[in-house]
Amino acid sequence: MAALWLARASSQLARRAARRLPARHGSGEPTSPWFLGVVPPPALGSPAVEKSRRGFCSVRRFAGESSAAAAVDEEPENGFVASDQQAVDFPGGKVSFVAEMNFLPDSMKERINCYRVLDDDGRTISGSRFQEVSKELALKMYTEMVTLQIMDTIFYEAQRQGRISFYLTSNGEEAINIASAAALGMDDIVLPQYREPGVLLWRGFTLQEFANQCFGNKLDYGKGRQMPIHYGSNRLNYFTVSSPIATQLPHAVGAAYSLKMDKKDACAITYFGDGGTSEGDFHAALNFAAVMEAPVIFFCRNNGWAISTPTTEQFRSDGVVIRGQAYGIRGIRVDGNDALAVYSAVHAAREMAITEGRPILVEALTYRVGHHSTSDDSTKYRPVDEIEHWRTERDPISRYRKWVQGNDWWSDAEESELRSRVRKELLQAIQAAERMPKPPVTELFTDVYDKIPSNLREQEQFLRDTIMKHPADYPTDVPV
Amino acid sequence: MTTAFSLRAAAPATAPCAGVRSTSAARVVPVSAAPAGRGRMVARAAVAAKADAPSSAVAGKSDGHEVLLFEALREALIEEMKLDPTVCVFGEDVGHYGGSYKVTKGLADMFGDLRVLDTPIAENSFTGMGVGAGMKGLRPVVEGMNMGFLLLAYNQISNNCGMLHYTSGGQFKIPVVIRGPGGVGRQLGAEHSQRLESYFQSIPGLQMVACSTPYNAKGLMKAAIRSENPVVLFEHVLLYNLKEKIPDEEYVLCLEEAEMVRPGVHVTILTYSRMRYHVMQAAKTLVNKGYDPEVIDIRSLKPFDLHTIGNSIKKTHRVLIVEECMRTGGIGASLRSAIIDNFWDYLDAPIMCLSSQDVPTPYAATLEDATVVQPAQIVAAVEQICQ
Numbered sequence: 001m002a003a004l005w006l007a008r009a010s011s012q013l014a015r016r017a018a019r020r021l022p023a024r025h026g027s028g029e030p031t032s033p034w035f036l037g038v039v040p041p042p043a044l045g046s047p048a049v050e051k052s053r054r055g056f057c058s059v060r061r062f063a064g065e066s067s068a069a070a071a072v073d074e075e076p077e078n079g080f081v082a083s084d085q086q087a088v089d090f091p092g093g094k095v096s097f098v099a100e101m102n103f104l105p106d107s108m109k110e111r112i113n114c115y116r117v118l119d120d121d122g123r124t125i126s127g128s129r130f131q132e133v134s135k136e137l138a139l140k141m142y143t144e145m146v147t148l149q150i151m152d153t154i155f156y157e158a159q160r161q162g163r164i165s166f167y168l169t170s171n172g173e174e175a176i177n178i179a180s181a182a183a184l185g186m187d188d189i190v191l192p193q194y195r196e197p198g199v200l201l202w203r204g205f206t207l208q209e210f211a212n213q214c215f216g217n218k219l220d221y222g223k224g225r226q227m228p229i230h231y232g233s234n235r236l237n238y239f240t241v242s243s244p245i246a247t248q249l250p251h252a253v254g255a256a257y258s259l260k261m262d263k264k265d266a267c268a269i270t271y272f273g274d275g276g277t278s279e280g281d282f283h284a285a286l287n288f289a290a291v292m293e294a295p296v297i298f299f300c301r302n303n304g305w306a307i308s309t310p311t312t313e314q315f316r317s318d319g320v321v322i323r324g325q326a327y328g329i330r331g332i333r334v335d336g337n338d339a340l341a342v343y344s345a346v347h348a349a350r351e352m353a354i355t356e357g358r359p360i361l362v363e364a365l366t367y368r369v370g371h372h373s374t375s376d377d378s379t380k381y382r383p384v385d386e387i388e389h390w391r392t393e394r395d396p397i398s399r400y401r402k403w404v405q406g407n408d409w410w411s412d413a414e415e416s417e418l419r420s421r422v423r424k425e426l427l428q429a430i431q432a433a434e435r436m437p438k439p440p441v442t443e444l445f446t447d448v449y450d451k452i453p454s455n456l457r458e459q460e461q462f463l464r465d466t467i468m469k470h471p472a473d474y475p476t477d478v479p480v
Numbered sequence: 481m482t483t484a485f486s487l488r489a490a491a492p493a494t495a496p497c498a499g500v501r502s503t504s505a506a507r508v509v510p511v512s513a514a515p516a517g518r519g520r521m522v523a524r525a526a527v528a529a530k531a532d533a534p535s536s537a538v539a540g541k542s543d544g545h546e547v548l549l550f551e552a553l554r555e556a557l558i559e560e561m562k563l564d565p566t567v568c569v570f571g572e573d574v575g576h577y578g579g580s581y582k583v584t585k586g587l588a589d590m591f592g593d594l595r596v597l598d599t600p601i602a603e604n605s606f607t608g609m610g611v612g613a614g615m616k617g618l619r620p621v622v623e624g625m626n627m628g629f630l631l632l633a634y635n636q637i638s639n640n641c642g643m644l645h646y647t648s649g650g651q652f653k654i655p656v657v658i659r660g661p662g663g664v665g666r667q668l669g670a671e672h673s674q675r676l677e678s679y680f681q682s683i684p685g686l687q688m689v690a691c692s693t694p695y696n697a698k699g700l701m702k703a704a705i706r707s708e709n710p711v712v713l714f715e716h717v718l719l720y721n722l723k724e725k726i727p728d729e730e731y732v733l734c735l736e737e738a739e740m741v742r743p744g745v746h747v748t749i750l751t752y753s754r755m756r757y758h759v760m761q762a763a764k765t766l767v768n769k770g771y772d773p774e775v776i777d778i779r780s781l782k783p784f785d786l787h788t789i790g791n792s793i794k795k796t797h798r799v800l801i802v803e804e805c806m807r808t809g810g811i812g813a814s815l816r817s818a819i820i821d822n823f824w825d826y827l828d829a830p831i832m833c834l835s836s837q838d839v840p841t842p843y844a845a846t847l848e849d850a851t852v853v854q855p856a857q858i859v860a861a862v863e864q865i866c867q
Contacts, residue, residue: 250608
């Protein structure tokens with residue numbers, strides 16, 4: 001019963017999507033093959049329609065024109081209504097009656113399948129379909145994954161040595177970080193949670209820039225105002241990390257809204273963990289994005305743990321992808337440790353988001369190999385051998401490396417050269433960042449507003465006077 | 481005597497918006513027609529300190545037109561949305577319904593339902609959406625159907641709106657306007673009678689203004705939209721139908737400026753929003769009793785216009801604050817503290833503050849009236865201060 005429902009849903013999705021594609025995509029061409037389940041050949045008889053059909057309800061399109069013109073009252077699709085049953089109008093559309101009392105089950109008989117391209121040994125699974133990558137792109141993805149891993153190791157060590165106050169790693173999620181970034185364009189807006197520095201790395205943030213932020217020195221773009229790992233770059237379209245969980249999801253809808261207003265060929269993408277899906281902002285943002293038809297990719301890194309809370313204690317649904325449908329959002333579950341699968345899924349999601357003006361939910365299954373952060377010791381709440389298993393046998397980098405080496409694109413010699421070069425560069429960046437002075441005291445008061453108001457000027461003067469009077473009580477290396 | 485720690489010396493020597501050209505003869509300065517964009521030259525109408533003239537309404541040559549307060553707000557929105565295509569509106573029922581208080585009536589027809597966006601019911605979400613859109617260069621005006629509902633958006637307002645310009649090192653700015661009706665209405669119940677200015681006042685990075693007349697409502701709304709900082713504009717449920725004649729020419733007011741409502745010499749009464757009207761009613765009685773109170777509508781709740789306030793205190797030496805906030809942690813509490821810090825030597829009497837009690841606003845009309853400061857109390861307080 002459930003399987004039938006799912007198949008019908010997928011065909012309905014396909015038909016709906018087919019109708020909504022603009023005419024320039026040509027007639028007779030099959031739509032993107034990235035749908036749940038089997039894709040029947042779409043019926044492209046009717047021309048592209050501006051009016052939206054969502055199956056159950058007549059809907060006003062946010063076309064930007066007057067609502068009177070855009071509002072349409074139309075027959076909803078006959079997805080679930082058999083022609084001989086009675087159907088009645090309620091607000092929201094026609095529903096058909098049924099004499100038997102049937103509660104929808106709390107879960108499907110089977111979990112939603114997970115899209116994967118590479119097997120555990122780094123060989124492409126036969127019959128798999130994925131977005132092809134050039135050798136150049138494939139190698140860039142690989143080297144950046146390695147760089148991210150080394151960066152995490154060295155910064156983590158630096159924290160342990162007391163050189164920076166805090167750090168958190170993306171161990172085990174390198175494929176998610178780099179492969180998703182590789183599928184995006186520079187105009188796409190990235191709204192991270194905090195475990196996605198790889199996306200910024202891909203876009204061109206240098207190791208020195210990362211180090212400057214972690215040390216909070218005067219070259220930090222954040223001017224020393226945020227904890228380590230709270231990177232941000234307007235230039236690279238990467239919104240500054242804000243610590244509270246999931247607050248970036250509504251921001252992403254707003255950013256996508258601005259892209260929609262400008263009719264830009266770009267989307268917003270926002271990342272969050274399994275824990276973040278419990279926040280109110282998650283539900284509200286997904287609902288909004290669906291109603292506003294905003295081009296956002298909601299990328300969930302389901303890594304199994306929210307600090308010490310496992311997913312079994314976080315939600316009772318079949319992970320996160322299943323929730324997409326509840327909001328009317330298309331979704332996919334993907335193997336987050338499979339770089340090619342992540343790349344392909346995000347590539348397709350981006351295309352759908354932009355051309356169809358809709359949000360997409362991507363759930364990447366993975367494992368948080370590292371501790372939550374340097375303030376956490378995860379061996380307290382999970383077995384050490386489980387962590388080891390994921391760190392070694394399920395490592396996304398070695399799996400992808402096997403594929404790259406299998407294509408004769410990479411060698412062991414290049415591997416050791418890369419690793420030692422990156423390591424050296426990082427150590428130099430850290431040394432330089434450590435030696436760079438901290439921001440002056442003036443920067444405590446700037447940027448609270450666009451111009452310093454008088455009360456803050458007052459407070460600054462008071463602080464300066466205090467420091468002048470009691471220099472021994474204040475650090476000597478901070479310029480006043 | 482000024483020592484390094486004398487805080488008195490730190491009170492602003494110049495008036496807010498002092499660098500801006502204004503004339504005292506014509507209260508309104510026309511804005512030069514400039515292309516939409518950030519760097520427009522805006523001449524602001526200074527609020528005249530003329531002796532008898534009430535500082536709102538039209539005194540100049542042009543005729544002006546009569547509007548209700550909510551219409552003045554709408555006029556401001558329409559003008560700004562025409563001038564600047566990045567200005568947009570988010571909120572519940574703002575589009576086709578025209579807004580619960582009709583502030584956005586007709587805007588969706590004029591600008592489309594993408595620019596005047598009806599949102600699902602999730603204040604945290606549409607405020608967050610405003611933050612995200614602002615960071616990408618738009619200028620959203622976020623409407624809370626009632627200010628009290630914006631408590632749901634407190635996280636976004638505090639942790640993101642107020643903070644992200646600072647924590648991003650100035651890379652991203654959040655030029656949002658957050659507005660909505662608040663204050664004690666007519667038997668709307670406790671949840672719909674919140675005074676959020678007391679909750680928001682300590683959020684760094686935010687600016688807060690409260691409008692009280694059609695004239696300042698329009699001017700402040702325009703100023704708030706043009707500001708690069710996040711601004712919370714407090715409207716009052718009971719003031720939407722106030723009628724006044726406002727200038728036909730375009731004008732923008734200064735966000736940080738207080739308004740001299742009635743110059744006087746015996747006592748400085750500081751108030752804002754609806755309480756201004758209770759104070760003016762009490763002023764009639766006080767005048768009959770021989771007092772000459774100076775009434776200032778502080779308008780700018782964060783930061784305070786200590787220049788105007790200070791000049792007044794230096795003249796009268798007595799201060800009465802009349803507010804609708806609760807006693808504890810309200811605007812009056814902060815204002816008192818700021819006055820003591822800056823103008824202690826000028827005071828001849830302790831600062832008095834009349835506020836609502838620390839109780840949820842009751843529904844029953846008699847009880848509700850008892851929680852709001854009434855003119856009789858204001859008269860009694862002035863008599864006590866001036867003893």
